[in-house]
Amino acid sequence: MGSSSPETRLAAAAGIRLLAKHRSDFRALIGASGAIPALVPLLKSTDPATQESAVTAMLNISLEEANKGPITAAGAIKPLVYALRTGTAVTKQNAACALLSLSTIEENQATIGACGAIPQLVALLMGGTTRGKKDALATLYKLCSTPRNKERAVSAGAVPLLVELVGERCGGTAEKALVVLGTLAAIPEGREAMAEAGAIPVLVEAMQAGPTRGKEFAVQALLQLCADSTRNRGLLIREGAMPPLVALSQSRSSRSKHKAEILLGYLREQQQ
Structure with a gap:
């Protein structure tokens, strides 16, 4: 050709x-x-x-x-x-x-x-159409299976955009953004960027008002944020996370139930 x-x-x-x-x-x-x-x-x-x-x-x-x-x-x-x-x-x-x-x-x-x-996918996440954002989110999730790509995504500024998308609560986009956030929360740089971007109140809101799968993803991200951070645990308590966590700990979903129970344990330990 x-x-x-x-x-x-x-x-x-x-x-x-x-x-x-x-x-x-x-x-x-x-x-x-x-x-x-x-x-x-x-x-x-x-x-x-x-x-x-x-x-x-x-x-x-x-x-x-x-x-x-x-x-x-x-x-x-x-x-x-x-x-x-x-x-x-x-x-x-x-x-x-x-x-x-x-x-x-x-x-x-x-x-x-x-x-x-990764930076180009983050750019698509920022300026793309709804479909473009969903495609970028799906590809970012798959690529962020590797630690180095997680670091690249955080460095490219993905976290504030993801937090914003979760906060907008637009159907599939918000849910996909929650999944990618949970992936990035697996590395210290991701957790730090999430705290700086104000992710905790947004995740608490998703846990309270989102669809069932969205609640599961929100709890997973919060669990990673709070596992080793007393500061984040304190923020989570102040955001009123205890009641929705108690509700999730009594839910039928074994995944949500188990993660909510662990997170509740962290927060009760913080309050002692």
Whole structure:
């Protein structure tokens, strides 16, 4: 595709995008045909339509498990991160999804983080559409399986944005943000950033008024924040967390119940 005209490159990318959209057998045939290495340079096309079609085609192809290794071997990760930074709204969303798809290969998680994807996902979290934010959250969650990527997310300013999204309580976005916050609370830098961003009152509110799964995620994050911090325990008591924790400790959900009981134990110990 490299020596062909811009029109031909756009038509080729759009054709692959369409063929790979719905059928697994077509995805497998495209992967076996040698199209993947030819598609990779188009991920950095200066023509927005060509770049968008190439990124979406790569996303569609990556849905076939057998294609993920060849996509990685063809050097697609760095150009996908470039598209995540430079593309249209649709391009950015689909680049995030393609990276999410490739991150199911565990070794790719470190590579994607090292190629600079985390700050771009945080930027999408800040300025993207609702769908873009959900895609960014899903990809961040998967990438933050590794400690280094957790550190990168905190350094990129993810925590205040996540706290803001939880506070907005917008359906799936708030719940996904809670999950990512819980992941970042696993490292000291994440816990410190959450305390600085005023996460505790927001998490208490989510624990009181959110959906059941949201309450579970909020308790998990609070548990991590308070495990080794008497200061955070004191803040949690002052925010009125005891009554909702007592209610959760008596709930049917074994996950919420157990975590709420542990957290209550910390707070009662603090009060003695």
